Amino acid sequence: MNVLAIGAHLDDIELACGGTLAKAAANGHDVRMVVLSQSDYANYRGETFRTKEQALREGHAAARELGVRDLVVLDNPTKDIPYHSTIVEQIEEHIDDFKPDMIFTHWAFDTHQAHQGVALSTISAARRHPSILMYEPISPSGRSYVGFRPQAYVDISATIERKLSSLRAHESQYQKYGDKWLEAIQARARHRGFEGGCDYAESFEILRMGLAL
Numbered sequence: 001m002n003v004l005a006i007g008a009h010l011d012d013i014e015l016a017c018g019g020t021l022a023k024a025a026a027n028g029h030d031v032r033m034v035v036l037s038q039s040d041y042a043n044y045r046g047e048t049f050r051t052k053e054q055a056l057r058e059g060h061a062a063a064r065e066l067g068v069r070d071l072v073v074l075d076n077p078t079k080d081i082p083y084h085s086t087i088v089e090q091i092e093e094h095i096d097d098f099k100p101d102m103i104f105t106h107w108a109f110d111t112h113q114a115h116q117g118v119a120l121s122t123i124s125a126a127r128r129h130p131s132i133l134m135y136e137p138i139s140p141s142g143r144s145y146v147g148f149r150p151q152a153y154v155d156i157s158a159t160i161e162r163k164l165s166s167l168r169a170h171e172s173q174y175q176k177y178g179d180k181w182l183e184a185i186q187a188r189a190r191h192r193g194f195e196g197g198c199d200y201a202e203s204f205e206i207l208r209m210g211l212a213l
């Protein structure tokens with residue numbers, strides 16, 4: 001099976017579905033991660049939190065921790081990835097080239113403007129595709145005024161440690177948020193696992209699901 005995960009920033013995909021991708025890769029499926037920006041950023045005062053070089057180095061290290069070799073990083077503005085034909089077509093190119101059986105993207109109600117732009121652009125790009133799952137909003141940036149509805153669960157008990165290692169590989173983010181960040185991510189996986197009948201899980205909202213019978 002070919003599994004395509006789309007994200008705005010280096011670390012988004014790992015945070016939301018890293019355990020799922022690590023599991024898919026370990027089970028012999030082909031996994032591609034497409035990140036729409038180089039993910040360097042500063043705040044409005046101009047204080048840099050992450051340089052481009054840092055983000056790319058960390059992103060590749062994180063993908064390795066997941067066992068994913070196919071990581072594509074595009075070059076749109078980190079904070080402004082719009083719902084726009086240029087973004088739709090960049091994603092469409094990867095759908096045509098990689099021919100995924102399943103597509104993961106941001107949740108359409110995520111409150112980070114770039115996450116939302118990527119989610120909506122993926123939905124347009126995948127208009128002829130049967131299977132799109134939206135991953136749970138990124139913590140802490142993607143909290144929303146709408147409730148996320150967990151509808152599909154993936155047991156990641158065997159890969160939760162790889163997911164956490166991939167997040168530690170994002171050293172600049174780890175330094176910014178500290179151990180509580182990882183503890184929160186692990187706790188959410190524990191919570192979803194309890195709901196899903198396993199130790200640790202990641203959950204998804206189903207936009208469309210093709211059933212192979």
Ligand SMILES: [Zn+2]
Pocket residue numbers: 008009012112115138141
């Ligand atoms: Zn992000």
